[in-house]
Amino acid sequence: MEEVICQDRSESRDDATSDLTAGSHLLQERSVGGDKGDHGRRIRSCLANVPNEVWQQIFSFAQTWREYQDAGDDGIPLPEAMEYRNLATICAVSRSWRQIAIGHRNLWTSLPTLVVRTMEDLPGWNLVRDGENSKRWIQLFLSRAGGSLPLACRITIYPIAWAQDQGAIRDAVKILTDQCHRWATVTLLIPLAAIAPLLSCIEGKLPMLSTLALDTTLGTAIPDSIDDYTLNLFLKAPKLRTAYIEWKFWDSYASIPNVKINLPWSQLERVSANVPGGSLYKDLIEAQPVDLKEFRYSASETSVSPTLPTPIILPNLEHFSVQSDDDEPSLIDHLDKLTLPALKYFSFERPGDVPPNVFDTKLISLIQRSGCSLEMLDLEPYNQPSSLYFDILALSPKLTAIKVGHPGIAELLRKLVLDPASPNPLLPVLQRLELRDYTSSRGPRARLDVNALMRVVRSRTLDLPQDSTGGEAGCVLKPLDTVVIISYDMRSLYDDLTLWESQELGNRFRKYGSPDPLAFPSALTPSRAESALRKFRALYYKSPSEAGFFAMAADMGRLLDELEALDVENTNTSILVVSSSTTATHRACGQRRGFLHQLNYYYASWKEVAFPDMPQGAREVIHAISTRAKHILDCWRPFILRDLAACPYVWEFDDWDVGGSPSTKMTRWHVRPGEEGTSWHGLISEGSSEADDR
Numbered sequence: 001m002e003e004v005i006c007q008d009r010s011e012s013r014d015d016a017t018s019d020l021t022a023g024s025h026l027l028q029e030r031s032v033g034g035d036k037g038d039h040g041r042r043i044r045s046c047l048a049n050v051p052n053e054v055w056q057q058i059f060s061f062a063q064t065w066r067e068y069q070d071a072g073d074d075g076i077p078l079p080e081a082m083e084y085r086n087l088a089t090i091c092a093v094s095r096s097w098r099q100i101a102i103g104h105r106n107l108w109t110s111l112p113t114l115v116v117r118t119m120e121d122l123p124g125w126n127l128v129r130d131g132e133n134s135k136r137w138i139q140l141f142l143s144r145a146g147g148s149l150p151l152a153c154r155i156t157i158y159p160i161a162w163a164q165d166q167g168a169i170r171d172a173v174k175i176l177t178d179q180c181h182r183w184a185t186v187t188l189l190i191p192l193a194a195i196a197p198l199l200s201c202i203e204g205k206l207p208m209l210s211t212l213a214l215d216t217t218l219g220t221a222i223p224d225s226i227d228d229y230t231l232n233l234f235l236k237a238p239k240l241r242t243a244y245i246e247w248k249f250w251d252s253y254a255s256i257p258n259v260k261i262n263l264p265w266s267q268l269e270r271v272s273a274n275v276p277g278g279s280l281y282k283d284l285i286e287a288q289p290v291d292l293k294e295f296r297y298s299a300s301e302t303s304v305s306p307t308l309p310t311p312i313i314l315p316n317l318e319h320f321s322v323q324s325d326d327d328e329p330s331l332i333d334h335l336d337k338l339t340l341p342a343l344k345y346f347s348f349e350r351p352g353d354v355p356p357n358v359f360d361t362k363l364i365s366l367i368q369r370s371g372c373s374l375e376m377l378d379l380e381p382y383n384q385p386s387s388l389y390f391d392i393l394a395l396s397p398k399l400t401a402i403k404v405g406h407p408g409i410a411e412l413l414r415k416l417v418l419d420p421a422s423p424n425p426l427l428p429v430l431q432r433l434e435l436r437d438y439t440s441s442r443g444p445r446a447r448l449d450v451n452a453l454m455r456v457v458r459s460r461t462l463d464l465p466q467d468s469t470g471g472e473a474g475c476v477l478k479p480l481d482t483v484v485i486i487s488y489d490m491r492s493l494y495d496d497l498t499l500w501e502s503q504e505l506g507n508r509f510r511k512y513g514s515p516d517p518l519a520f521p522s523a524l525t526p527s528r529a530e531s532a533l534r535k536f537r538a539l540y541y542k543s544p545s546e547a548g549f550f551a552m553a554a555d556m557g558r559l560l561d562e563l564e565a566l567d568v569e570n571t572n573t574s575i576l577v578v579s580s581s582t583t584a585t586h587r588a589c590g591q592r593r594g595f596l597h598q599l600n601y602y603y604a605s606w607k608e609v610a611f612p613d614m615p616q617g618a619r620e621v622i623h624a625i626s627t628r629a630k631h632i633l634d635c636w637r638p639f640i641l642r643d644l645a646a647c648p649y650v651w652e653f654d655d656w657d658v659g660g661s662p663s664t665k666m667t668r669w670h671v672r673p674g675e676e677g678t679s680w681h682g683l684i685s686e687g688s689s690e691a692d693d694r
Contacts, residue, residue, distance in 0.1 A: 055097070056104040062086045063107060108145040110152045112137040114176060116169050117158035135172045142179065150184035150208050157190040157198075166197065173198045180205050187213040192229075199233055206237040212263075213244040228258045235262045241291075242270040245280075248300075269316075270294040277301030281322070285334060288312045293342075294319040305330045308337035321347035321378075329354050335362045340370045347378035347403075360388035367395050378403040378434075390415060393426060400478075401432035409435050413452040418459040420477055429478040430460065437487040445489040450496035454504065457483060461668055462648055483666040493664055497651060505647070509572070512646035517572040546615040553621045560628045568636050574643040574650075596640065599629050 063086050087107060091098040101107055114134045138153075145151065153176050162169060180202040186209065190198065195216070212234055234240065243263055259278045265287035273280050277299045284295065285306040293316050303324050317340050324331060331351050343366075350359045359379075367374065374396040379389070389408070393399065404412050415426055416433075433456070437446045460480035485493065502518045509516060576596045644650075652665045 052100050052103070055100045056107065059087070059090055059101050059104070059107055062090065063110070102144055105144065105146045105149055108141045109149050111141050111154070111176070113154040113156060114138060114172060115156045116161045116172065117156070118161045118164065135175055138175050142175075149182070151179055151182045152185040153183060154187040155190060157194055159191045162191055162194050170198065177201050181207060183209050185211040189215045192216045195231070203233045204236045206234065206240075208239060209234070209237045210239045211242040212237075212240060215246040217246055217248045228260070230260045230262065232262050235264060237264060240264055241268060243268060243272070245273040245275060247275040265289055268292060272296040274298045277303050279304040282306045288314070290315060292317050296321040298323040300325055302326045302328070303331065306334040308334050311337045311339060313339045313341070316342050318342050319345040321345065323349045327352040332359060332362060335366055338366060340366065341372055343370060343372040344374060345376040346374055350379060357386035357388055360386050360392060363392055364388060364395065367392065373398045375399060376401040394424075397428060399427050400429055401434070402427070402430065403434040403436065405436045410449065410452065413449070413456050416456045418464065418477070420465060425477070429476070430480060431478055432482045432484070433480065434484040434486070445487060447492045448485060448488045450493065450500050453483070454500050456480075457649070457666070458504070479668060481668045485664040490664060501647070508648070509646050512642055514574070514643045514646035515570050515572045517574065520571060549615050549618055550621070553625065556625055560625070560632065563632050568639050572643050573636060573640050574647040596633070600633055
């Protein structure tokens with residue numbers, strides 16, 4: 001069975017695996033004499049002297065696959081997944097590689113994910129990984145991992161699959177639960193109804209478990225019979241240090257049960273919990289976990305407040321983040337009893353019934369009592385913050401990131417204009433500023449004062465002397481790198497920022513020979529260009545009809561005609577360029593800058609796009625589009641470099657016509673003419689999160 005599975009998987013159509021297979025076969029051919037010249041002898045000699053331990057380390061790198069997870073500030077990322085198919089490919093290359101890989105048991109301890117789902121669970125997905133197939137893979141890995149090494153496993157059960165075939169799922173999961181005494185890291189994405197039937201057998205049998213991730217968001221409606229739910233499965237886990245709990249109910253909000261999750265709180269070091277209320281927050285704080293370093297908590301219902309009869313010290317807590325819908329003032333009473341000397345990140349959603357000055361007073365007392373120096377602060381003020389807010393900032397000279405909400409932004413921007421000569425500059429090392437409009441859900445979106453914002457930005461970037469120091473202690477002043485603006489009027493912000501650049505950076509544009517951004521032809525707007533790209537990009541995900549394909553190709557052809565006809569020498573191309581650190585490209589439809597990145601990523605870099613029922617002539621059309629796109633970018637290269645050097649900031653805009661909370665992100669641009677390391681590929685396509693979607 002092992003041989004069949006390995007052979008099947010080595011012939012996978014997955015691009016990464018295929019590339020590894022091809023490269024490995026070439027390497028093996030040369031190592032055994034495929035190249036008869038002196039070059040071949042040198043390669044054979046080199047490879048023959050590589051110790052097995054080095055090959056094993058190389059194989060472990062080939063196995064690693066970092067699954068995309070955007071945990072943000074509110075969650076600890078789930079444990080890393082492993083691409084187990086690469087190990088099958090390695091074993092299929094040669095007898096020696098197979099023996100080396102199989103002989104290294106650690107390579108086989110990160111088990112393949114057990115995934116059970118149906119087409120109804122994921123409409124539109126072409127891949128359904130059945131439990132029987134996963135079961136065979138897991139058995140193979142267990143046979144090669146030996147009987148004692150700690151294991152990492154992942155179980156994903158979708159609700160419809162669970163409802164349809166519980167017996168088969170129980171059999172598949174039993175392969176893993178029989179090994180629960182060896183679990184070191186376990187990730188469980190399963191519906192609530194499946195927890196007891198599948199996992200009740202593991203209680204009290206987890207001596208090696210150090211990391212737990214439990215996510216019930218795949219669940220269905222709350223069972224009618226549940227009034228209270230208590231989870232004790234992981235209470236006896238002496239080595240548990242990290243817990244990630246995502247416990248949500250999607251189908252019913254009428255009668256959410258009281259959820260009580262019991263973990264060995266006193267020994268935990270990292271906790272991330274998103275639960276519908278209950279006593280989790282109270283249980284953790286009252287347990288006084290002295291080794292706790294990170295605590296992120298979010299509740300959609302009323303939480304039970306901690307009661308601390310005596311002061312406690314959490315000496316290692318660096319990250320403390322609390323979000324709750326509870327408006328009761330009692331939720332913050334325990335802050336008076338906490339001392340957190342290591343605190344760096346503080347985020348707390350102030351209860352609605354607590355006046356800002358009362359909350360800020362408690363925070364000031366906490367900072368002074370703890371002697372800590374905050375580096376990131378997020379108080380999410382829904383109302384005008386008190387004057388004490390600026391006292392908090394003054395007590396935190398090491399703050400590198402803050403978030404503030406409307407209407408407290410106007411006063412903040414006024415005070416954030418940096419004077420390098422000031423004896424006590426406010427936030428001298430601020431690098432990230434996030435501005436939010438919390439009033440947008442109750443009326444029209446607010447219009448941000450761009451002039452006030454850019455006075456802050458300019459004072460902390462262009463006007464900041466190099467190697468500057470400030471304050472009585474001579475601290476090094478750091479430039480502002482990122483500004484994030486959320487839920488404001490994006491159309492007005494777009495227009496105001498373009499006008500500001502035209503007026504305030506005119507001399508800079510002339511210095512670098514870059515045209516005025518206001519002179520960009522109105523016919524070729526970023527929205528128009530992005531619309532055409534978005535339609536044709538759908539080929540990656542959905543096969544169109546023959547008429548639909550050629551209609552999209554014609555639209556792309558017209559767009560390329562416009563680009564070729566553009567007087568690029570007299571056009572400021574920076575309006576179409578995205579930052580190399582973009583994080584929002586894949587969801588933006590109205591970006592001010594981002595078009596050229598996508599033109600390069602999706603079109604100029606195309607080699608072949610294969611989809612079912614490809615119309616006759618489609619390959620030739622795709623090749624022609626790719627060739628034209630690459631030619632355009634090659635011709636534009638010197639002008640893009642010119643315009644980026646002239647533009648010190650790069651902006652990204654979410655689509656202002658889509659609901660939700662549109663955002664804008666400014667990233668300080670580090671390109672200078674002639675600067676070493678400035679590369680064409682990096683300017684256009686490096687670092688985009690679209691790679692996860694491709």
